[in-house]
Amino acid sequence: MNKLPLRDFSMVAALFAIIACFGAISPEFLGARNLSLFAIQIAITASLALGMLLVLLPGQIDLSVGSGVGLLGGLCAVLIFHHNIPAPLAFVITLAGALVIWLLMGALIAWQRVPAFIITLGGLLVFQGVFQLVIRNSTVPIQHGDVTNFVSALTTCYFPPIVSYGIFAAVSAVFVFSMWHRRGQRIRHGFEVEDWELFFLKAAVAVQALLLLVIVGNNYRGLPLSLAILGLLAVGIHLLTTQTPFGRYLYAIGGNREAAVVSGIPVNKVIISAYAILGLIVAMVGCLQTAYQGSSTATVGKQMELDAIAACVIGGTSLTGGKGNVLGVLIGALIIGTLINGMTLMGASEEAKFIVRGAVLALAVWMDVRLNRK
Amino acid sequence: MTDEPAILHVDRLTKRFPGVVALKEVTFDLREGEIHALCGENGAGKSTLIKCISGVWPHDSYEGAITVRGRPARFGNLADAKQAGIAVIYQELALVGGMTVAENIFLGNEPTRGGLIDWNKVYADTAALLKRYGLDLDPAALVHSLGIGQQQLVEIVKALSKDSKILLLDEPTAALTETEVEILLRIVKDLRRHGVTCIYISHKLDEVMAIADRITVLRDGSSIATLEARRTSKDEVIRNMVGRPITDLFPRHSRNPGEVILEVRNLSVKHPVEDRLVLEDISFFLRRGEVLGIGGLMGAGRTELLMHLYAATGERTAGKASFAGEPLCGNSPGESLARGLALVSEDRKRFGLILEKDIGFNLSLSSLGTLCSGGFIDANAEIKENRRFFEFLRVKAPSLEAPVGTLSGGNQQKVVIGKILMTSPQVVLLDEPTRGIDVGAKLEVYELINRLTADGKAVILVSSEMPELLGVSDRLLILSEGKVGGEFPDTHVTQTDLLKAAMAHC
Numbered sequence: 001m002n003k004l005p006l007r008d009f010s011m012v013a014a015l016f017a018i019i020a021c022f023g024a025i026s027p028e029f030l031g032a033r034n035l036s037l038f039a040i041q042i043a044i045t046a047s048l049a050l051g052m053l054l055v056l057l058p059g060q061i062d063l064s065v066g067s068g069v070g071l072l073g074g075l076c077a078v079l080i081f082h083h084n085i086p087a088p089l090a091f092v093i094t095l096a097g098a099l100v101i102w103l104l105m106g107a108l109i110a111w112q113r114v115p116a117f118i119i120t121l122g123g124l125l126v127f128q129g130v131f132q133l134v135i136r137n138s139t140v141p142i143q144h145g146d147v148t149n150f151v152s153a154l155t156t157c158y159f160p161p162i163v164s165y166g167i168f169a170a171v172s173a174v175f176v177f178s179m180w181h182r183r184g185q186r187i188r189h190g191f192e193v194e195d196w197e198l199f200f201l202k203a204a205v206a207v208q209a210l211l212l213l214v215i216v217g218n219n220y221r222g223l224p225l226s227l228a229i230l231g232l233l234a235v236g237i238h239l240l241t242t243q244t245p246f247g248r249y250l251y252a253i254g255g256n257r258e259a260a261v262v263s264g265i266p267v268n269k270v271i272i273s274a275y276a277i278l279g280l281i282v283a284m285v286g287c288l289q290t291a292y293q294g295s296s297t298a299t300v301g302k303q304m305e306l307d308a309i310a311a312c313v314i315g316g317t318s319l320t321g322g323k324g325n326v327l328g329v330l331i332g333a334l335i336i337g338t339l340i341n342g343m344t345l346m347g348a349s350e351e352a353k354f355i356v357r358g359a360v361l362a363l364a365v366w367m368d369v370r371l372n373r374k
Numbered sequence: 375m376t377d378e379p380a381i382l383h384v385d386r387l388t389k390r391f392p393g394v395v396a397l398k399e400v401t402f403d404l405r406e407g408e409i410h411a412l413c414g415e416n417g418a419g420k421s422t423l424i425k426c427i428s429g430v431w432p433h434d435s436y437e438g439a440i441t442v443r444g445r446p447a448r449f450g451n452l453a454d455a456k457q458a459g460i461a462v463i464y465q466e467l468a469l470v471g472g473m474t475v476a477e478n479i480f481l482g483n484e485p486t487r488g489g490l491i492d493w494n495k496v497y498a499d500t501a502a503l504l505k506r507y508g509l510d511l512d513p514a515a516l517v518h519s520l521g522i523g524q525q526q527l528v529e530i531v532k533a534l535s536k537d538s539k540i541l542l543l544d545e546p547t548a549a550l551t552e553t554e555v556e557i558l559l560r561i562v563k564d565l566r567r568h569g570v571t572c573i574y575i576s577h578k579l580d581e582v583m584a585i586a587d588r589i590t591v592l593r594d595g596s597s598i599a600t601l602e603a604r605r606t607s608k609d610e611v612i613r614n615m616v617g618r619p620i621t622d623l624f625p626r627h628s629r630n631p632g633e634v635i636l637e638v639r640n641l642s643v644k645h646p647v648e649d650r651l652v653l654e655d656i657s658f659f660l661r662r663g664e665v666l667g668i669g670g671l672m673g674a675g676r677t678e679l680l681m682h683l684y685a686a687t688g689e690r691t692a693g694k695a696s697f698a699g700e701p702l703c704g705n706s707p708g709e710s711l712a713r714g715l716a717l718v719s720e721d722r723k724r725f726g727l728i729l730e731k732d733i734g735f736n737l738s739l740s741s742l743g744t745l746c747s748g749g750f751i752d753a754n755a756e757i758k759e760n761r762r763f764f765e766f767l768r769v770k771a772p773s774l775e776a777p778v779g780t781l782s783g784g785n786q787q788k789v790v791i792g793k794i795l796m797t798s799p800q801v802v803l804l805d806e807p808t809r810g811i812d813v814g815a816k817l818e819v820y821e822l823i824n825r826l827t828a829d830g831k832a833v834i835l836v837s838s839e840m841p842e843l844l845g846v847s848d849r850l851l852i853l854s855e856g857k858v859g860g861e862f863p864d865t866h867v868t869q870t871d872l873l874k875a876a877m878a879h880c
Contacts, residue, residue: 185753185754189754189757189758189761191773191774191775192773192775239750243750243751243753244746244749244750244751245742245743245746245751248735248739248742248751249742251728251731251735252728252731252735252739255728255729255730255731256724256727256728256729258724258725259724259725259726259727259728260728260739261686261707262684262686262707262717262719262725262726263707263739263740263793264706264707264708264710264711264712264740264797265708265739265740266706266708322728322730322731323730
């Protein structure tokens with residue numbers, strides 16, 4: 001029981017160390033413009049990682065999400081630019097397409113018992129090929145000229161400062177209230193609770209982090225919409241994994257699949273549903289990433305599956321299943337995202353970025369193994 | 375015997391876990407060449423003591439001292455203890471199934487010649503070892519082709535091959551058939567001649583009485599007494615274990631069976647992989663408020679029958695089953711549970727529990743559907759329900775939030791039983807519910823069965839222990855090689871009758 005706080009703490013400490021490092025080396029890292037753009041990148045990486053969490057929990061994996069992001073973003077761009085379909089409709093079609101594909105992959109994995117690694121590796125290659133066909137090896141803009149549409153607004157829309165502060169106030173109030181409510185509930189049922197000091201410390205840190213985020217955002221253009229989307233998604237997945245039977249089943253299947261079957265859990269349905277939700281998130285991230293880059297090109301989504309898996313693993317998600325949570329994944333995504341963003345600002349080469357990402361992943365897992373052993 | 379020196383001495387050992395004191399000033403000594411049994415209920419501290427002696431818990435994690443041959447032993451890990459000649463044989467075997475007996479025995483310790491493994495020496499030495507301990511095993515046999523009993527013996531020989539002088543046997547017979555138990559006991563007794571000292575842990579008191587020189591009883595983490603096996607009785611040991619005399623091992627209330635709730639006619643079921651029948655032409659019925667005992671030898675199809683009725687495994691090739699008047703041809707365990715048919719599996723670690731999760735998570739796992747409001751789990755309702763079963767079953771644990779994996783066998787079993795009771799079943803299928811749990815916990819299981827039948831529920835009990843089968847059931851069905859070997863309308867039968875029925879089709 002004492003392991004987790006230590007691990008969370010060390011991750012947060014590592015994150016701050018990385019931020020301090022980059023802040024010292026390149027001053028523009030902490031500049032409002034960079035932080036605002038960085039927030040959008042994080043929103044994209046973290047959203048995909050949250051989706052990945054849903055399939056990692058029951059001990060599955062998805063290697064196809066990177067290619068999927070490219071393909072679905074490309075599909076959306078082609079529908080909007082070449083076929084003049086209204087952006088909201090194009091977005092819905094993209095979601096529906098993703099749902100069908102991921103339901104199919106989930107069914108193959110759960111019912112036919114083909115290992116997820118193989119099915120999704122196949123998906124990676126197939127999507128890559130179909131992606132090239134869809135965009136015909138060209139660059140497809142997500143909008144016509146300068147006309148902002150529903151999809152391109154996903155990454156270009158910002159809430160004005162006053163609205164941002166309003167959101168901040170509402171979110172903080174709900175957050176502190178739910179923490180307080182949960183504490184009261186635990187006391188009523190006679191469970192151990194943390195003392196008030198720690199409670200206030202946690203609440204204060206969380207509220208301050210939110211406030212800092214809003215202030216920084218407001219210094220540039222305001223709170224980015226994509227960050228709000230990530231916020232909603234994070235809360236949604238948190239509730240899904242901790243407060244619903246479906247979430248419990250994910251952990252149970254990852255912990256012991258045979259016991260889950262005998263306990264009467266509809267294991268196959270749960271796994272397929274997890275893939276379906278992941279598919280929807282992939283479609284959304286595909287639109288976000290394509291909108292962020294302005295157009296669909298062959299490189300969109302490349303290797304994003306690796307960042308998503310890395311964010312989960314750095315955040316304490318077990319690849320064998322049964323372990324992991326939303327907060328950890330968010331911190332993991334922040335660590336990965338900060339590294340990439342900081343190094344890009346420093347003008348580091350692509351090669352160096354790959355090497356550092358790999359090293360950090362290995363380091364994080366090694367630390368996890370060390371901490372779990374004691 | 376009394377003036378023989380202690381080969382191992384444990385002095386006032388105290389081991390604490392967060393929230394629990396697992397061992398309280400345990401003192402215990404082991405004389406060279408003896409077989410010393412450790413007895414105690416689940417959670418009494420036997421496993422913790424073994425873990426301290428074998429170095430799983432490093433010496434700085436407990437208070438007190440362990441001395442081996444008069445010298446203080448400060449083990450930091452398992453390897454240190456092995457170095458000092460202490461080896462543990464666990465219930466869960468640590469053998470590689472796809473390797474031969476000889477390969478396993480010398481695994482990690484292979485003799486080499488010029489950098490390559492000297493296979494001739496491996497097989498010759500293994501043959502010599504097996505001969506020395508009087509074992510009739512082929513060194514070249516693949517381990518997974520052996521029975522569990524023989525595998526256990528391979529494990530023991532493996533430990534002995536590393537010159538272990540103190541063997542810790544943790545429930546070595548829990549999964550063995552009676553013949554295998556006899557062989558194992560003979561060999562353990564024989565080890566004395568070879569200068570090996572044994573600590574023997576078992577819940578089966580008959581075995582302990584037959585084999586041990588001395589018996590140390592642990593209760594609630596304290597060493598209660600050390601008894602000379604020749605001068606004590608089973609009753610005295612039990613009295614020491616539970617702290618009170620157990621007057622009736624099988625408490626039984628008069629039962630009034632009601633209408634038939636489960637009926638099976640001419641049922642045949644196919645093996646999941648191989649092309650043969652595991653069950654052939656089985657017919658029986660079960661009434662509300664009664665216990666049907668199902669007996670038979672290992673592999674007779676008892677587990678397969680329960681798993682099939684519960685819709686977990688096995689494809690039906692012929693026959694019919696009905697449950698509460700409706701046909702029973704379930705598609706999934708979830709459906710069975712929803713209809714009121716629940717199963718407690720014989721293998722709680724594999725089929726019963728999510729070991730890394732806490733007690734609450736496991737208790738409510740099968741009932742989450744009914745604990746929801748508006749799609750979300752109602753935390754208050756869930757905790758209340760969990761607490762109810764936690765207290766009703768008297769699970770010994772610091773709180774509902776303790777990981778199930780840290781509980782003793784009996785308490786884990788209570789969690790599995792609690793999980794299925796929370797689904798309010800009408801028929802409960804119990805597959806070896808008392809395997810590997812102690813006398814006190816067994817008694818609680820029997821009382822629970824009584825309470826279920828008094829409530830008009832029906833119970834099927836599968837057990838390998840004939841006294842239990844006779845003591846708890848109202849009627850008996852004996853399976854033999856997948857067929858019905860015998861049916862007894864009451865329990866006025868002898869164990870010989872049962873054994874004959876079990877061998878009917880062999």
